Amino acid sequence: MGGKMGSSDRNSQWSYLVRLWVGGSVALCAMAWLCLTLHLRIATAGFCMLIVIVLLSLLDSFISSAIFSVVGGLLLNVYFTPPIFSLAIDKPQDIVPIAAFFITSIAITSLVRRIRTSERLQREQARLLDLTHDTVFVRDEQDVITYWNHAAEALYGWSKEEAVGKVVDNLLKTVFLVPREEIQRVLSRDGYWEGDLVHIKRDGSAAIVASRWTLQHDSRGEPCATLETNNDITQRRQAEELVRKSQAQYLAEAQQLSHTGSFGWNIATGELFWSEEAHRIFESDPNRVPTLDTVRERLHPEDVHIFERMLSEASGTAxxxxxxxxxxxPDGRVKHLHVVAHASDAVGGRRQFIGAVMDVTGARETETQLRQTQSELARASRVSALGELSASIAHEVGQPLAAIITSGEACLRWLHRYPPNMEEVEGCVTEMTTEGARAAEIVQRVRRLMKGAPPEHAPVAVNELVDEVVALTKGEMESHCCCLVLHLASDTPVVSGDRVQLQQVLINIIINGLQSMATVPGKHWLTVSSSTDGDNNVVLAVRDSGPGISAANLPRLFDAFFTTRTTGMGMGLAICNSIIEAHGGQILASNNTEGGATFSVILPTAQASIATA
Structure with missing residues (x-):
């Protein structure tokens, strides 16, 4: 079927060409006969036939024009060049007009054909521009519309006849989202600009368009027109705005739930921007523009220096x-805030901070309650430890009391003599005073361990701490038949901490060691040493000769409620770990190669603690 149609088309084309060539040749012969009848010169006759050839060239391609040019040249030769009615040429100069006719005919028909091709291409391009869904129009240097496609008619409502000749900005009432001068500067520099514009349609509604401008140049390279294509993005922008509002709503809800507000701060101008939650945190009027004075009005007097130091650092290089x-x-309520921010460059290169302000009052109150609970738990642990040491303490207190009684009885005997021996009496009274002071010191240590006062950090000499704990646990060691060995470095630096809490840690470790060694027979040794490590931290180590710690229990040793004893609660070592971590240190447990275990308490020196704080 396709072959038949192809053959039919070719036959039809050849039939058209034959009719064109025959008819054209007849027309040229007729024009030559008319010119000959009117006795016109060869130049005039050539011009007349050239007109016929140009008209015929509009009907077909270059081949037909060449054929007609040849026919016209032959007619000029036969009818207007002597000898007449012959192809011979007597005078050589007669060849010139025939050649000029042939060349002119070819040149003019080629030019006409090029013009026709150019017009056809322009019509095709215009038809394609009319078929596109994007609005396309062209405006000259005065912004007067010279072309207006079908999509522009459909979008804006004005027909091509109504739009052409109008100034585009007047017709569409263009709203520029950036300055018009800036757009023109970019267009002149780059030859291209794209961005969003707002156009008002014929019915008065607004259309947001993604616009692209391309500068057109003439043959001299001078700008002569601007091609503008627009794509209607109104619905897309409306959807984006809806999403943005939804995101803003979700963000506001999230900020309200998390008690976190956002803010912006321009360093140069001092301008502040607060989110709705930030206004809620400061309990300020959302309609009031926030300032640094707004913050100062709410600051706790004791924290003003923190805020002012932050302002100074932020204004510098931080x-x-x-x-x-x-x-x-004003009603006495206190809020705790955590403020974080990061610097960035604003428009114009000015520094600004973008950050978040979080209301952490609930967290701080919870931490306070946790610290109070931990303090009470630590006190309960100390009371429990003192209960285990009660026999030792009674023994320690009983010794000076027995010495006081003995000295008192001796003092009475020396007084009843006549004359009284005052030197002996004085010695007995001195002994009684010394032993009383010793008993009072033991009682005072027990009272310090018993009380539930909040921690008080102060410089603590580690060796003195060990001596005090040894005095409290001496009787317990004797009851367990344990030999105590002290290796205390004389140059051990002081640490910063709460003496009572550190005593509690050391007592707990010693009692655990005594109880562990009680499960194995033989002589028991407990070594307490003090030293410093390579980082100048103070290391207190308690080394026992018990059975050691099983590999399965070692990782869980400091977990709350973990115990290997049937009567223990499993809180002693967990509390010790919390106390040491609060002091900026760590507590470690390891097995000795020759048996037993070693508990090491590592504490920063007082200078390091102050620097960290």
């Missing part, structure tokens, strides 16, 4: 800040 401070409200 790129981040992370602070905590309190707010004090």
């Amino acid at each position: 790129d981040d800040f992370d602070i905590e401070h309190r707010l004090l409200f």
Whole structure:
């Protein structure tokens, strides 16, 4: 079927060409006969036939034009060049007009054909521009519309006849989202610009378009027109705005749930931006523009220096800040805030901070309650330890009391003599005073361990701490038949901490060691040493000769409620771990190669603790 149609088309084309060539030749012969009848010169006759050839060239391709040019040249030769009615040429100069006719005919028909091709291409391009869904229009240097496609008619509502000749910005009432001068500067520099514009349609509704401008140049390279294509993105922008509003709503809800507000701060101008949650945290009017004075009005008097130091650092070279401070409200309420921010460059190169302010009052109150609970638990642990040491303490207190009684009885005997021996009496009274002071010191240590006062950090000499604990646990060691060995370095630096809590840790470790060694027969040794490590930390080590710690229990040793004893609660070592971590140190347990275990307490020196704080 396709072959038949192809053959039919070729036959039809050849039939058209034959009719064109025959008809054209007849027309040229007729024009030559007319010119000959009117006795026109060869130049005039050539011009007349050239007109016929140009008209015929509009009907077909270059081949037909060449054929007609040849026919016209032959007619000029036969009818207008002597000898007449012959192809011979007597005079050589007669060849010139025939050649000129042939060349002119070819040149003019080629030019006409090129113009026709160019027009056809322009019509095709215009038809394609009319078929596109994007609006396309062209405006000259005065912004007057010279072309307006079908999509522009459909979008804006004005027909091509109504739009052409109008100034585009007047017709569409263009709203520029960036300055018009800036757009023109970019267009002149790059020859291209794209961005969003707002156009007003014929019915008065607004259309947001993604616009692309391309500068057109003439043959001299001078700008002569601007091609503008627009794509209607109104629905897309409306959807994006809806998403943005939804995201903003979700963000506001999330900030309210997490008690976290956001803020922006321009260093140069001092301008502040607060989110709705930030206003809620400071309990300020959302309609009131926040300032640094707004913050100062709410600052707790004791935290003003924190805020002012942050302002000074932020105004300098600091790129981040992370602070905590309190707010004090007129009714006496206090809020704890955690503020973090990061520096960035604003428009114009000015520094600004973008950050978050979090209301951590609940967390701080929980931490306070936790510390109180831990303090009570630690006190209960100390009371429990003292209960286990009760026999030892009674023994330690009983010794000076027995010495006091003995000295008192001796003092009475020396007084009843006549004359009284005052030197002996004085010696007895001195002994009684010494032993009383010794008993009072033991009682005072027990009272310190018993009380539930909050921790008080102060410089603590580690060796003195060991001596005090040894005095309290001496009787317990004797009851367990344990030999105590002390290796205390004389140059051990002081640590910063709570003496009572550190005593509790050391007592707990010693009691655990005594109880562990009680499960194995033989002589028991307990070594307490003090030293410093390579980082200048103080290391207190308690080494026992018990059975050691099983590999399965070693990782869980400091977990709460973990115990290997049937009567223990499993809180002693967990509390010890919490106390040491609160002091910035760590507590470690390991097995000795020759048997037994070693508990090491590592504490930073007082200078390191102050530097860290």
